[in-house]
Structure formats: structure tokens, C-alpha cells
Amino acid sequence: MNTIDTLGAQLEEIKAKSCEARIEGQLKDREKDLRDLFTIADDYEGDEDLCDQAREEIYEFAYGYETYKVTRLTWSGGGPADWIEVQHDDGGIRRIDYVFQDWYDGARREVPEGSPIWRYASIMLDGLEA
Secondary structure (H helix, E strand, O other), rough: OOOHHHHHHHHHHHHHOHHEEEEHHHHHHHHHHHHHHHHHOOOOOEEEHHHHHHHHHHHHOOOOOOOOOOEEEEOOOOOOEEEEEEEEEOOOEEEHHHHHEEEEEEEEEOOOOOOOOHHHHHHHHHHHOO
């Protein structure tokens, strides 16, 4: 088997694994990359150019960013408990999740726009921000 075939087989194996199966490795890789950059940025043997380059890479590490608020409106807090988490910004509601939890178990569902829960959240946010 040649190198291209080997790499192709490895790629197919990676693609076949679920994100749940791959997340721990991915998280560790990201942490290692950032740890290495911070080590250099925090004064790598006095090489100021190398430190500056590492600091620049830290700021360029993220592909992009989003800023929004999450407001939690709790309906019940005991067993069972339920609430909605409303992601919003100046443009309005971006997403709503309904969360239901009972002893040592829980579930989450996205709420569709136009539902009574979406309308309720909109009314509540208008009142809270007034």
C-alpha cells in the first residue's frame, strides 16, 4: 500500500467516527496548540520577535467570533425543572432552547420561530429591556 492509499484509508477512518467519539482528541489538540503559543508569548528565552509572532497568532487563532446574550427564563426549579434559554442580540432573538430536567437526566430542544414559546420570550425580553 502506498502513502496516498494509507492516508486515504486514515482519512476515511476519521470521517467514519462521530463527533462525540472525536471531541476529546480535538479538545486536547486545541489546548496543546494554545498552551504552546502561550508558552512562547510569555517570554520565550527573550526572543521578542518570536514572542510578538506568538501573540499575533493567538489573536488570529479564532476563525471568527459572535457576541450575544443568553437570558434564561425559569418556569420550574424542582424535580422536574424546566426553562427556556433565549439567545439574543440587538437584532432580536437568534435561538431559543427549551430545557427539561428531572433527577439525573435532562433533555434540550430548539424552539421553532413562530411558536407560542417564541412569542412569550419576545414579550418577556421586551419587558426586561424596557
